[in-house]
Amino acid sequence: MHASSRDLPQARTQLPFLVRARPYLILLPALLILVGILIPFGMGVYYSLTTYALNRPGSLDNFVGLRNYDRMIHSSGFINSTTITLKYALSATIVELLLGLGIAILLNRDTLLAKILQTTLIFPMMVAPVIGTLIWKLMMQPSVGILNPILNTVGLPSLQWASVPETALFSVVLVDVWMFTPFAALILLAGLRSFPREPFEAARVDGASLWFTFRNLTLPMLTPYIIIVVLFRFMDSLKQFDIIFAMTEGGPGNTLMTYQLTAYRTSIQYLRLAQGLPYAVMLFFAIYITSQYLVKFWGKAQRRAAGYSS
Numbered sequence: 001m002h003a004s005s006r007d008l009p010q011a012r013t014q015l016p017f018l019v020r021a022r023p024y025l026i027l028l029p030a031l032l033i034l035v036g037i038l039i040p041f042g043m044g045v046y047y048s049l050t051t052y053a054l055n056r057p058g059s060l061d062n063f064v065g066l067r068n069y070d071r072m073i074h075s076s077g078f079i080n081s082t083t084i085t086l087k088y089a090l091s092a093t094i095v096e097l098l099l100g101l102g103i104a105i106l107l108n109r110d111t112l113l114a115k116i117l118q119t120t121l122i123f124p125m126m127v128a129p130v131i132g133t134l135i136w137k138l139m140m141q142p143s144v145g146i147l148n149p150i151l152n153t154v155g156l157p158s159l160q161w162a163s164v165p166e167t168a169l170f171s172v173v174l175v176d177v178w179m180f181t182p183f184a185a186l187i188l189l190a191g192l193r194s195f196p197r198e199p200f201e202a203a204r205v206d207g208a209s210l211w212f213t214f215r216n217l218t219l220p221m222l223t224p225y226i227i228i229v230v231l232f233r234f235m236d237s238l239k240q241f242d243i244i245f246a247m248t249e250g251g252p253g254n255t256l257m258t259y260q261l262t263a264y265r266t267s268i269q270y271l272r273l274a275q276g277l278p279y280a281v282m283l284f285f286a287i288y289i290t291s292q293y294l295v296k297f298w299g300k301a302q303r304r305a306a307g308y309s310s
Contacts, residue, residue, distance in 0.1 A: 041284070048277035055271045064274075072278040077254060077262060081279065085258040087169060088244075089237035092176045096233055097226065099177065100184025107185070108192045118189070121182045129179060133246035136175045137162070162248045165255040172247050172256060176237065184229045191225030192218070220304065227298040234294075235287050259283040 018025075048069070051062040072078055103121070107114045124132065139145045140161035148158040162171040195218075203213045241260040244250060250261040257265070259279045267276030 044277050045281060047274055048281055050274050052274040053272050054267075068275050069278045069282075071275065072282070077257060080254055081257050081259050081262045084169070084256060085238060085260075085283075088173060088176075088240060088256075088258060089234055091169075092173050092180075092237045092240075093230060093234045095173070095177050096181045096184045097229055099181045100188050100229060101222075101226075103181070103185040104188035104192055107189055118186075121185060123182075124179045125182050127179070129242040130246045132179050133172075133175050133243045136171075136178070137247055140171060163252065165252055168248060168252060168255045172244050175243050175247065176240065179243075180233060180236075184233065187229050188222065188225055191222050195221055223301040223304070224298055227294060227301055231291060231294040231298065235291055238287055238290070239283060 047060070049063060049065055050060055051064055052060040107118055107121075127135075139147050140159075142148060142158065142160060142163070145161075147161070151158060159167055162168045199217050200213060203217060239260055240258065241264070244256050244258060244261060245264075248256055250257045250265065259282065263276045263279035263283075265276070266279070267273045270276075
């Protein structure tokens with residue numbers, strides 16, 4: 001005989017304690033991480049509403065509301081930080097996406113060379129960003145670096161790289177592209193390897209060109225993977241700190257003073273924590289809004305790739 005619905009609560013209470021507590025134990029690490037994130041974030045938001053400075057602990061009690069945010073928006077460096085942050089994030093994400101797509105298409109072959117290149121492709125991702133940046137900084141030195149002699153060999157003029165404002169952004173984006181293009185390539189390569197073969201074989205039999213196949217088959221089916229790359233790389237580029245700091249510390253001058261660098265310099269170097277935190281809070285909400293939009297767009301693209309109309 002089957003147990004009635006009234007017997008189920010009694011049956012649950014007879015289970016061992018560890019079995020009944022298993023769902024809560026599974027959720028416990030996520031809860032600890034959430035609390036570990038929310039507490040510092042809440043403290044940061046509160047500090048940004050005061051006049052707190054690291055060299056004046058008593059200033060924490062001075063609540064000033066949104067005065068620090070108003071000061072940030074009307075400061076001379078706010079527009080520069082916003083522009084540099086967006087330029088860096090957009091240029092790094094676009095270049096890495098395009099290069100990663102090209103590399104993924106080239107490696108989507110069952111050859112020995114493709115297998116070897118797939119393995120070596122992850123090497124830049126195994127290097128710590130600061131270490132990789134210092135290596136590139138040494139190679140970019142006008143006197144002892146190897147990049148300028150290489151440019152001269154192919155008939156191109158020497159560059160001052162990160163030493164001058166004209167090429168500073170290009171230099172740090174170049175390091176970012178070298179380091180994180182493999183991530184984009186591997187994600188897109190996994191997407192290409194997951195495609196069904198039947199539509200492509202039918203297109204080949206019908207005599208479709210490579211461009212027609214790419215535009216009408218490959219690209220629509222690859223769109224969810226493209227959005228994943230854009231989501232992760234754009235969010236990471238918005239909060240980029242280590243590459244820029246290791247290369248120029250935000251210079252020359254204020255050329256590379258992104259939100260992260262401005263928040264660090266104001267809060268840690270100048271000890272004005274309450275005035276630097278609004279940049280970090282602003283960056284958090286920018287990343288949150290962007291990620292929410294991209295996740296929704298990814299869901300729609302995934303449904304379209306699966307054959308659903310919406």
